[in-house]
Amino acid sequence: xxxxxxxxxxxxxxxxxxxxxxxxxxxxxxxxxxxxxxxxxxxxxxxxxxxxxxxxxxxxxxxxxxxxxxxxxxxxxxxxxxxxxxxxxxxxxxxxxxxxxxxxxxxxxxxxxxxxxxxxxxxxxxxxxxxxxxxxxxxxxxxxxxxxxxxxxxxxxxxxxxxxxxxxxxxxxxxxxxxxxxxxxxxxxxxxxxxxxxxxxxxxxxxxxxxxxxxxxxxxxxx
Amino acid sequence: xxxxxxxxxxxxxxxxxxxxxxxxxxxxxxxxxxxxxxxxxxxxxxxxxxxxxxxxxxxxxxxxxxxxxxxxxxxxxxxxxxxxxxxxxxxxxxxxxxxxxxxxxxxxxxxxxxxxxxxxxxxxxxxxxxxxxxxxxxxxxxxxxxxxxxxxxxxxxxxxxxxxxxxxxxxxxxxxxxxxxxxxxxxxxxxxxxxxxxxxxxxxxxxxxxxxxxxxxxxxxxx
Numbered sequence: 001x002x003x004x005x006x007x008x009x010x011x012x013x014x015x016x017x018x019x020x021x022x023x024x025x026x027x028x029x030x031x032x033x034x035x036x037x038x039x040x041x042x043x044x045x046x047x048x049x050x051x052x053x054x055x056x057x058x059x060x061x062x063x064x065x066x067x068x069x070x071x072x073x074x075x076x077x078x079x080x081x082x083x084x085x086x087x088x089x090x091x092x093x094x095x096x097x098x099x100x101x102x103x104x105x106x107x108x109x110x111x112x113x114x115x116x117x118x119x120x121x122x123x124x125x126x127x128x129x130x131x132x133x134x135x136x137x138x139x140x141x142x143x144x145x146x147x148x149x150x151x152x153x154x155x156x157x158x159x160x161x162x163x164x165x166x167x168x169x170x171x172x173x174x175x176x177x178x179x180x181x182x183x184x185x186x187x188x189x190x191x192x193x194x195x196x197x198x199x200x201x202x203x204x205x206x207x208x209x210x211x212x213x214x215x216x217x218x219x220x221x222x223x
Numbered sequence: 224x225x226x227x228x229x230x231x232x233x234x235x236x237x238x239x240x241x242x243x244x245x246x247x248x249x250x251x252x253x254x255x256x257x258x259x260x261x262x263x264x265x266x267x268x269x270x271x272x273x274x275x276x277x278x279x280x281x282x283x284x285x286x287x288x289x290x291x292x293x294x295x296x297x298x299x300x301x302x303x304x305x306x307x308x309x310x311x312x313x314x315x316x317x318x319x320x321x322x323x324x325x326x327x328x329x330x331x332x333x334x335x336x337x338x339x340x341x342x343x344x345x346x347x348x349x350x351x352x353x354x355x356x357x358x359x360x361x362x363x364x365x366x367x368x369x370x371x372x373x374x375x376x377x378x379x380x381x382x383x384x385x386x387x388x389x390x391x392x393x394x395x396x397x398x399x400x401x402x403x404x405x406x407x408x409x410x411x412x413x414x415x416x417x418x419x420x421x422x423x424x425x426x427x428x429x430x431x432x433x434x435x436x437x438x439x440x441x442x443x444x445x446x
Binding site for chain 2: 063064066067068069070071072073075076079080082083157161162163164165167168174175178179182187188189192193195196199200203204
């Protein structure tokens, strides 16, 4: 019997599992982005603060988490806490790893965006008697967030792809599930092509969403 | 931290380091050559080919490197492509980075002022000389920061090759960890190693950038 190169029915059979796994991929990525946003904001504030120690700490955080490969970071979190006898659930390690890495990138995105806001605006606000918190809340952040939407969407697509590494710590997301399908059906070609298509589809949706968000936000500034 | 274990495994770790450097450099060379070819074909005004390459670039950039690697390494044999792990790793890195390099070069080419090309045409330079003497130098200087950034990203992606059993540094480190129960030490050493590597490459890139752009702007303070 001639062996057929492609057996699409393998994909058809595994579609329900893949769809569930895609949901897990999206969940892990969203959680990672959210944690990264919180960490990134904190690190960015630390880097812009007047305190030298905080500045150094923020710079160290960014340099470390941007310099160390994500796979190493994921295993690091796993083993680092295990060294102190804390058994980390795989999910926590996965989201923590993605979030820490993303935090470094998001801190830089936010810092770049804050630098792009003309300094005269903050000075004018202070001259008007705005408190420091109000300057941030009403002048700096709204504009910085608007500027950082395109790079943030870009960061999200990068994180979505990076989330494939979470398969290593045993989360049943797209890559892990397609690995399982590949090994149980002996059809790796179909399984990984399917996974690739799912990632591609999610990324295309994200790109579309990004375009939409950009246009909506740009509408506010157009005169 | 047990240095004694690290010392005992030094030969394996060194060979792993060698494989890491080999995969990194060979993958980058393939990526740069293919990416450059793609960016040149973009410039030909031949729409079908351009669309085809556009689709190639979008697919590569829209899917995770790990999935591409699995597809190449375990899906390859089903279409008659039987590769050794290291070869598959190098080829995978090359294909993956070619899409990103193509985009960088494309942006670089569009940064070449039209007037310079028109001037070259006026004095009768042939198209090859225009590319070699006018477009290429300007493009390379403009894209140097992006190229260095891609090389750094690529150096971190080599870690992922350990998942398809390429015997690079991460793989050797994990073998050591499994044989001597020093998982934490191993991953800690890896984190420090890659951090230093990335810092070194980015410093080097920064100095190179300063060097090649030195002619563009006079040093501050000079009249």
